[in-house]
Amino acid sequence: MLPRMVTTHHRNCHLCEAMCGVVITTEGDRILSIAGDDDDPFSRGHVCPKAPALAEIHTDPDRLKTPLKRVGHDFVPVSWDEALDEVADRLSAIQREHGKNAVATYLGNPTVHNHGSSLLAPIFLHTLGTKSRYSATSVDQLPHQLASWAMLGHQLLLPVPDIDRTQYMLMIGANPLASNGSLMTAPDVKGRLRALRERGGRLVVVDPRRTETAKIADEHVFIRPGSDALFLLALAHVLTTEHEPRLRELAPYVQGLQTFRDAVRPFTPERVAGVTGIPANAIRRLAHELHAAERGVVYARLGASTQAFGGLCQWLVPALNILTGNFDREGGAMFTHPAVDVIAAARFAGIGRGSLGRWKSRVRQLPEANGELPVATLAEDILAPGPDRLRALVVMAGNPVLSTPNGRQLERALGELELMVSIDCYLNETSRHADFILPPVSPLCRSQYDVALSLLAVRDVAKWSPPVFAPPADGRDDWQILIGLAERIQKKRPLDLRRRLELAAWKRLGPDGVLDLLLRAGPYGRLRRGLLREGMSLRYLKKHRHGVDLGPLRRALPSRLPKERRYVDLAPPIYIEDLARVRRLLDASALGADPSDDGTAELLLIGRRHLRSNNSWMHNAPRLAAGKPRCTLIMHPRDAEARGLGDGARARVSSRRGEVEVPVEVSDAIMPGVVSLPHGFGHGGPGVRLGVATRSEHAGVSINDLTDEREVDALCGTAVLSGVPVRVASA
Numbered sequence: 001m002l003p004r005m006v007t008t009h010h011r012n013c014h015l016c017e018a019m020c021g022v023v024i025t026t027e028g029d030r031i032l033s034i035a036g037d038d039d040d041p042f043s044r045g046h047v048c049p050k051a052p053a054l055a056e057i058h059t060d061p062d063r064l065k066t067p068l069k070r071v072g073h074d075f076v077p078v079s080w081d082e083a084l085d086e087v088a089d090r091l092s093a094i095q096r097e098h099g100k101n102a103v104a105t106y107l108g109n110p111t112v113h114n115h116g117s118s119l120l121a122p123i124f125l126h127t128l129g130t131k132s133r134y135s136a137t138s139v140d141q142l143p144h145q146l147a148s149w150a151m152l153g154h155q156l157l158l159p160v161p162d163i164d165r166t167q168y169m170l171m172i173g174a175n176p177l178a179s180n181g182s183l184m185t186a187p188d189v190k191g192r193l194r195a196l197r198e199r200g201g202r203l204v205v206v207d208p209r210r211t212e213t214a215k216i217a218d219e220h221v222f223i224r225p226g227s228d229a230l231f232l233l234a235l236a237h238v239l240t241t242e243h244e245p246r247l248r249e250l251a252p253y254v255q256g257l258q259t260f261r262d263a264v265r266p267f268t269p270e271r272v273a274g275v276t277g278i279p280a281n282a283i284r285r286l287a288h289e290l291h292a293a294e295r296g297v298v299y300a301r302l303g304a305s306t307q308a309f310g311g312l313c314q315w316l317v318p319a320l321n322i323l324t325g326n327f328d329r330e331g332g333a334m335f336t337h338p339a340v341d342v343i344a345a346a347r348f349a350g351i352g353r354g355s356l357g358r359w360k361s362r363v364r365q366l367p368e369a370n371g372e373l374p375v376a377t378l379a380e381d382i383l384a385p386g387p388d389r390l391r392a393l394v395v396m397a398g399n400p401v402l403s404t405p406n407g408r409q410l411e412r413a414l415g416e417l418e419l420m421v422s423i424d425c426y427l428n429e430t431s432r433h434a435d436f437i438l439p440p441v442s443p444l445c446r447s448q449y450d451v452a453l454s455l456l457a458v459r460d461v462a463k464w465s466p467p468v469f470a471p472p473a474d475g476r477d478d479w480q481i482l483i484g485l486a487e488r489i490q491k492k493r494p495l496d497l498r499r500r501l502e503l504a505a506w507k508r509l510g511p512d513g514v515l516d517l518l519l520r521a522g523p524y525g526r527l528r529r530g531l532l533r534e535g536m537s538l539r540y541l542k543k544h545r546h547g548v549d550l551g552p553l554r555r556a557l558p559s560r561l562p563k564e565r566r567y568v569d570l571a572p573p574i575y576i577e578d579l580a581r582v583r584r585l586l587d588a589s590a591l592g593a594d595p596s597d598d599g600t601a602e603l604l605l606i607g608r609r610h611l612r613s614n615n616s617w618m619h620n621a622p623r624l625a626a627g628k629p630r631c632t633l634i635m636h637p638r639d640a641e642a643r644g645l646g647d648g649a650r651a652r653v654s655s656r657r658g659e660v661e662v663p664v665e666v667s668d669a670i671m672p673g674v675v676s677l678p679h680g681f682g683h684g685g686p687g688v689r690l691g692v693a694t695r696s697e698h699a700g701v702s703i704n705d706l707t708d709e710r711e712v713d714a715l716c717g718t719a720v721l722s723g724v725p726v727r728v729a730s731a
Contacts, residue, residue: 004028011465018180031055041549043187064439088488104132108398112452116479116511124482143314149354150572153562159333166331168293173303177212185457210669225723227276229309232316233267238287246325256571295331311715335556338454339462374717379413392419401429405707432687441475444468463547599642605724616680619693631700632665634676650731660701
């Protein structure tokens with residue numbers, strides 16, 4: 001028998017936002033090793049513990065290989081043609097009888113790690129034509145996108161901290177040492193933050209927990225969950241009353257400065273100190289430091305987004321960067337010039353500039369944002385009786401039972417659907433309710449280009465990678481599943497020649513063909529540089545297997561602003577009007593635990609993330625699940641003692657929506673009056689086939705058995721996952 005050839009492959013790790021380059025060595029269909037790519041110009045050899053687990057995820061025996069159809073209480077394998085034909089038939093029948101909006105869709109965040117899904121999912125969504133669209137966006141980054149739309153004119157014109165050149169970084173509700181950067185693609189973020197301090201810079205972290213990032217910062221400031229908007233307003237007050245705003249080169253393009261100054265004037269540090277838990281002199285000092293920094297940036301993430309005033313928070317962050325002259329400036333908040341510019345090619349890529357309130361959810365009348373409804377309304381839009389209720393759901397790359405508020409209610413709702421389809425490689429807490437599970441091939445069986453994450457990178461780079469393994473003969477990638485369904489649905493409708501030709505063209509091009517067109521038409525592409533000169537293309541990237549460094553971030557405004565509006569709006573009306581709502585937070589007694597807590601007072605629950613975990617399916621990789629249990633309730637010693645709880649004791653945590661039992665981890669790294677649970681756990685329900693995740697030592701509990709689907713940011717519908725009132729007692 002001839003020896004198998006050992007082959008080396010270069011690609012990016014697809015397990016989080018960092019885009020770390022990896023070298024994968026294979027022999028036949030076996031992975032021999034996975035290591036960091038020292039020649040990758042962006043990550044320079046860095047990887048976190050997730051990258052070596054790519055092998056376990058690829059070979060996971062629980063990964064589904066064949067479509068499954070529910071027959072009674074069991075699933076049976078069926079052919080792809082049978083599955084796609086019946087799903088298309090039933091979706092079409094439901095839309096004919098009940099209207100297009102009776103079919104809903106949900107997209108999970110792994111979609112953005114897959115350029116096939118990112119570029120071709122809009123084709124499927126347009127074919128369905130439903131307004132009942134949901135995604136993980138409204139439990140994550142929606143406030144960022146809304147602010148970019150309202151202030152800059154496009155939802156994807158997202159400012160990125162220029163972490164490699166800043167001298168002062170004020171970080172709020174973010175823990176990049178666990179997330180590897182979030183809406184800030186920055187491999188080796190720990191090294192980058194270390195370099196900030198080594199060049200004489202300063203890092204300040206504001207968070208209810210002394211996170212992994214806070215532990216390496218120059219200063220950590222505790223803040224009561226849910227009060228971040230007041231803290232940011234107080235900073236803005238100081239920067240507009242005790243300092244003169246520095247707009248620098250942006251001055252001709254900024255509108256609304258006086259309106260903004262008038263709006264923030266009432267929010268003095270003295271007024272907000274009691275609610276935030278941050279002394280007035282500390283707030284004022286931080287504002288002065290930010291103003292005095294030669295190059296500074298404010299960066300806020302999930303903890304600031306998923307609260308009742310998350311929309312205001314993510315408006316105030318770019319506003320502070322504008323006021324200090326650090327917006328679109330080296331070392332401040334800057335914009336990428338990606339090789340695939342989906343903003344310039346928005347219509348081609350099926351992406352709109354943004355919107356708010358064009359339609360409403362059927363029960364609570366919550367507003368649409370950027371073409372999607374808040375996922376916090378999904379369960380009630382299924383359960384509430386009426387002729388317009390949701391009757392079918394297509395879930396792609398998501399596990400909303402674990403990732404959206406009041407997961408138990410959503411589980412009940414899924415059982416009421418006439419049809420549920422999961423495009424997923426696992427039989428998990430969500431897909432176990434499906435009528436059909438359509439499993440895509442392993443990510444290592446497809447090519448890779450990070451279209452979405454390149455919009456958020458702290459340095460402009462481009463990298464395409466071929467598949468590591470050939471896909472199985474009977475396998476389908478996500479985009480092939482979606483196009484297959486779209487073709488079948490279109491054939492059941494009156495002849496629309498244009499739509500059918502479009503589908504045929506997209507199918508023939510495939511993700512790489514579409515990618516090549518976008519690269520050629522992009523800022524570095526051949527079509528921009530002239531046909532006789534070699535510019536960016538798929539062919540060009542194939543020659544550079546480690547990736548291409550396109551340079552540090554550079555100034556982008558006003559050229560990156562949409563042509564329809566060449567200005568930056570510092571005071572969009574939606575935020576100025578929403579300030580009336582935040583004034584209620586000035587009643588300090590409405591937040592936090594009573595200092596004289598006798599063990600019966602409510603505490604405020606926040607989430608957390610671990611470096612080894614991003615999505616719930618990672619808990620099924622032995623390498624990532626190893627170590628001491630991570631699903632614990634972190635409590636301050638004072639709060640634990642008041643309830644008779646010690647380290648390792650089991651506690652009963654209850655909220656208005658549910659109750660869980662979980663072991664306690666006593667630590668002074670969390671603010672008194674606050675407790676923390678990680679997200680993504682709660683495995684082990686009947687029918688789940690996750691051999692590692694469902695073991696008792698790994699299963700944990702779901703934080704979304706405690707969160708409340710009724711609690712949302714009234715401005716945009718983002719779920720409130722931070723600052724949930726709970727009671728804790730001994731179990």
